[in-house]
Amino acid sequence: MKGKVVLAYSGGLDTSVSVNWLKENYNMDVIAALVDCGQPDDLNEVYDRAVSSGVCKAIIIDAKDEFVNDFIFPSIKANLKYEKNYPLATALARPLIVKKLVEVADNEGAEAIAHGCTAKGNDQVRFDVGIRSLNPKLKIIAPLREWNLSREEEIEYAENHGIKINVTKKSPYSIDENLWGRSIECGVLEDPWNEPPEEIYKWTKISKNIGDCEYIELEFENGVPIAIDEEKIPLIKIIEKINKIAGSFGIGRIDMVENRLVGIKSREIYESPAAELLIEAHRQLESLVLDRDLVHYKYLIEEKMAEMIYYGLWFTPLMDCLKKFIEESQKFVSGIIKIKLEYKSFSVIGRKSIYSLYDEKLATYNKEDVFDPKHSESFIKIWGYPYEILGKKGRINGKDMER
Ligand code: ARG
Secondary structure (H helix, E strand, C coil), X not given: CCCEEEEECCCCHHHHHHHHHHHHHHCCEEEEEEEECCXXXXXXXXXXXXXXXXXXXXXXXXXXXXHHHXXXXXXXXXXXXXXXXXXXXXXXXXXXXXXXXXXXXXXXXXXXXXXXXXXXXXXXXXXXXXXXXXXXXXXXXXXXXXXXXXXXXXXXXXXXXXXXXXXXXXXXXXXXXXXXXXXXXXXXXXXXXXXXXXXXXXXXCCCXXXXXXXXXXXXXXXXXXXXXXXXXXXHHHHHHHHHHHHHXXXXXXXXXEEECCCCCEEEEEEECHHHHXXXXXHHHHHHXXXXXXXXXXXXXXXXXXXXXXXXXCXXXXXXXXXXXXXXXXXXXXXXEEEEEEECCXXXXXXXECCCCCCCHHHHCCCCCCCCXXXXXXXXXXXXXXXXXXXXHCCCCCCCCCCC
């Protein structure tokens, strides 16, 4: 009897050619599993493409709610961005896809999982490490890593084998999409000096003009967005709505060079209007309702979490602990944030909360002021002693001279 392999199928170039290759090189039955994390593809078409590529079975798994609840909620609560910019859309979906693949492998009695990741990317790490954590018995096959084809050669292989793909040599972008964002790489983008051509953008096609503006209000409860413009709708709908409105202003484009786990730098373009807005709104709400120590300490946790997710370390004891810290920090993160959308930019222009720690009587410069200036002098006197002592010893700027 032939062995079975579950292939993480997306319908993209890499996974499409992998079906054929697995059959030719491993002589296994291929089960294509497509995990739906909110990518706007026509899933019926992708399903048909999988079936026509010669798999023995194709399965579509709707993981959208789980993606929102277990990955996007924590991302907002932890303001997650890798290297301060990338909202981690691709990276976040990987552990969920892995979890689903392992479930399919168990249900189908498969002995291996295959993925279409190349040897240069981060995704291979996320898949491999995730699979090994959840079921160390499974064999992992990465056709493109073993095979080592250039993208042109892959396209040629697909053409020669009659495999239907949605990429041409002229438009050679590698794209990954889910509810949280769209990642674009390859082609002319590989030269970091090249301006990204307008044609690469899909979620942020601009239909507004300079001078146009629009306001939106976002309401949060315990760190989670619950309403947009006073309309209480599920987060998935809020995300879709923001992507549409903010996207039409060209908001949410990110152009960055990032450090991959495999040691190289890569130039990547992201479109993530909802992630950009929601994280910034959430962060500004935290500035209003959380105390200074917590805000500052939380930065460290956030950065660590973002890095771990990027590095494929979702299924780890440390990640579980960090998530608990973040959860605990959100008890009072409830309130409303007002945002102004403009041509290619947005800003938070108002905030309010019943848990606000902002005390206008202490902050004001007018006559209602209750801040007693005489306390400041004594406070600074004591707080500044260590530095005054260093100054007296001449130990500033690395010098050592008694004054
Ligand atoms: N650089 C990002 C990451 O490692 C995105 C990779 C997305 N892949 C793509 N085909 N554009 O998470």
